[in-house]
Amino acid sequence: MIQPDDTDRRTPVAIDLDRENGLMRIAWADEHACLYSLPDLRRRCPCAGCSGEGSRAGLVNADTVFTHQQVTLEDVRPLNRFGLQFIWGDGHDDGLYSYAFLRDLCPGG
Numbered sequence: 001m002i003q004p005d006d007t008d009r010r011t012p013v014a015i016d017l018d019r020e021n022g023l024m025r026i027a028w029a030d031e032h033a034c035l036y037s038l039p040d041l042r043r044r045c046p047c048a049g050c051s052g053e054g055s056r057a058g059l060v061n062a063d064t065v066f067t068h069q070q071v072t073l074e075d076v077r078p079l080n081r082f083g084l085q086f087i088w089g090d091g092h093d094d095g096l097y098s099y100a101f102l103r104d105l106c107p108g109g
Contacts, residue, residue, distance in 0.1 A: 010099040015084070017073060024073070026102060034106035039071040041086065044105060047094035 052058035072089035
C-alpha cells in the first residue's frame, strides 16, 4: 500500500527546463526539489533500445558519447499522472520516464 508521503515523493508540482544550461528542475509535492542534468537523463533513458531488455544489452552505457543534438530536449510531454515523455533533438522519444523513476534518479533523494 502506498503511504501518502510516498505519493507526495512522486508528485511533481513544477517542472522547469533550462535548455541553455542543459538542466531540468522538478519540484515535488513533499517540498523537495531535484536538479537533473539533461545528458544524465539521456544516459538513463529507460527504453529497451537504450537500457536493454531481457538478455539484450542496451545501446547506451557509461562510455557512450552523445552529440549536442542527442542531449537537447525539444519537448517534454506529461503522461497523465505516470510521468514524462522526453523528445530529444535527434528525434528519440521512446523512453517514458515515470515520476517514481525520476525521483529515484534525484541527486540527494
